[in-house]
Amino acid sequence: MRSVIVIGGGISGLAAAWQLRGHADVTVLESHTKVGGKLRTGTIAGIAVDEGAESLMALRPEAVELAAAVGLGDALCDPAKAPTTIWTDGGLRPLPPGHVMGIPTDPAALTGAGLLSPEGIARAMAEETLPATPLAEDCSVAQYLTARFGRETVDRLVEPLLGGVYAGRADRLSLRAAMPRIAALAEQGGPLLPALRRMRAAGAPRSAPVAVQGVAGGTGRLPRAVAEACGARVLTATTARSLHRLPGDRWRVSAMTGDGPLTMESDAVVLAVPAYEAAQLLRPHSPLAEEELSAIPHASTAVVTMAFSRSRAHFLPTGNGFLVPPVDGHLLKAASFLSNKWPWLHASAPETFVLRASMGRAGEESALARPDRHLIRAAIAELHRAVGPMGEPVAARVTRWDHGLPQYAVGHHARVSRIREATSKLPGLAVCGAAYEGVGVAACVATARTAARHLLTRP
Numbered sequence: 001m002r003s004v005i006v007i008g009g010g011i012s013g014l015a016a017a018w019q020l021r022g023h024a025d026v027t028v029l030e031s032h033t034k035v036g037g038k039l040r041t042g043t044i045a046g047i048a049v050d051e052g053a054e055s056l057m058a059l060r061p062e063a064v065e066l067a068a069a070v071g072l073g074d075a076l077c078d079p080a081k082a083p084t085t086i087w088t089d090g091g092l093r094p095l096p097p098g099h100v101m102g103i104p105t106d107p108a109a110l111t112g113a114g115l116l117s118p119e120g121i122a123r124a125m126a127e128e129t130l131p132a133t134p135l136a137e138d139c140s141v142a143q144y145l146t147a148r149f150g151r152e153t154v155d156r157l158v159e160p161l162l163g164g165v166y167a168g169r170a171d172r173l174s175l176r177a178a179m180p181r182i183a184a185l186a187e188q189g190g191p192l193l194p195a196l197r198r199m200r201a202a203g204a205p206r207s208a209p210v211a212v213q214g215v216a217g218g219t220g221r222l223p224r225a226v227a228e229a230c231g232a233r234v235l236t237a238t239t240a241r242s243l244h245r246l247p248g249d250r251w252r253v254s255a256m257t258g259d260g261p262l263t264m265e266s267d268a269v270v271l272a273v274p275a276y277e278a279a280q281l282l283r284p285h286s287p288l289a290e291e292e293l294s295a296i297p298h299a300s301t302a303v304v305t306m307a308f309s310r311s312r313a314h315f316l317p318t319g320n321g322f323l324v325p326p327v328d329g330h331l332l333k334a335a336s337f338l339s340n341k342w343p344w345l346h347a348s349a350p351e352t353f354v355l356r357a358s359m360g361r362a363g364e365e366s367a368l369a370r371p372d373r374h375l376i377r378a379a380i381a382e383l384h385r386a387v388g389p390m391g392e393p394v395a396a397r398v399t400r401w402d403h404g405l406p407q408y409a410v411g412h413h414a415r416v417s418r419i420r421e422a423t424s425k426l427p428g429l430a431v432c433g434a435a436y437e438g439v440g441v442a443a444c445v446a447t448a449r450t451a452a453r454h455l456l457t458r459p
């Protein structure tokens, strides 16, 4: 294999290009004017802020390893220590330590936390005494966890966490795909609470001290650094329109650039674009892959970033931010107090307080169909209710991520197996990205490694 065209210059495509360096002549096609996809660092009031992903999973190695490999090791930084906090019942309420994706390992510690009613806590505690319900078929997160812990735990603790990661809902997300660690325990049968406590006790000393890390200067530095280090030819403002198979298992890619059409040929192609884009490109070659990729739902979200003058704000919140249970009916699903959370950001602009508020969950697209200024007003109003009267921001901006987060619906793993089976019949083609085995940056990098390995080891 001498040449590879990678379609998509998000972190998945760039990680694939990095993995292929030294093995093939790689060209990356990216439709936007900049690489990075959902890793985008912009500025507000002259301060660098992340508009998409703001952290990298550090409990699994792929993202932080890649950052270190491309020279950003010194820029990796821990967030300030602070508990996960839920905005509910008129206040910010910290989740006691020891939860796993919102599932409390010690429900009794929730007493007095203002998160669950006494009945809800008692119901969660009863999980240990319930008969085993070994998971056989995939089911929704809500279906399994409601049966084990009761609806309140799911509505008020698990849903906010799922909203933060997937912008998804517990009654639709697959337990196996969205909560694989919980699903693995559920498959073994037996109560989850003692198993979760054992898992935490075993994992805590040897795993990374923090679950996530940031990149000083913004995670948008990561794709730029990978693009520079991988040695690939990166063509931005270049949108792949169609793929053609050529004799000898080669591929032709037709693209559109600002200067007109572009046609390129290669020995292999990596599709590192969202599922709905991959579906379009694969339509003539694999109707099955097209159908399965098209069936993956996506949630749209919006991020409202705001900068407050510290000297003029009436009040500034403490902590790293909060998550919101959808059952409370608020527009916000989360807020991240960037200036508190990331020491690098505070050091870069000590006079300013920057935060971002996220809105939009799967099925709530209509809530985002308002002009930016309405979303900003709504975000300010809810922030005031959540944290107190901060006053008006000196700058505010909305970043929309339409269809930005794939939803791993019940049966997602089986769907991905069918996609991989279908695409394996196309020699010299590999897929990677957020649609498959995890939406986080680390999981995306893992799929890129697999895609590169697949191409490099093809017969």
Ligand SMILES: Cc1cc2nc3c(=O)[nH]c(=O)nc-3n(C[C@H](O)[C@H](O)[C@H](O)COP(=O)(O)OP(=O)(O)OC[C@H]3O[C@@H](n4cnc5c(N)ncnc54)[C@H](O)[C@@H]3O)c2cc1C
Pocket: 007, 008, 009, 010, 011, 012, 013, 029, 030, 031, 032, 035, 036, 037, 038, 039, 051, 052, 053, 054, 055, 056, 057, 238, 239, 240, 241, 272, 273, 274, 277, 301, 303, 401, 404, 405, 432, 433, 434, 435, 439, 440, 441, 442, 444
């Ligand atoms: C608001 C938000 C916050 C998030 N926060 C976090 C977080 O804190 N931590 C975390 O780990 N994950 C987070 N995620 C998830 C994570 O950022 C994404 O899942 C991941 O970055 C996806 O990378 P990707 O390369 O697979 O896809 P993308 O980033 O979508 O990249 C795909 C690229 O392909 C390009 N493209 C599409 N079609 C074509 C075409 N036809 N031709 C050429 N180019 C094309 C697109 O322009 C894009 O740049 C967040 C996601 C969002 C939306």
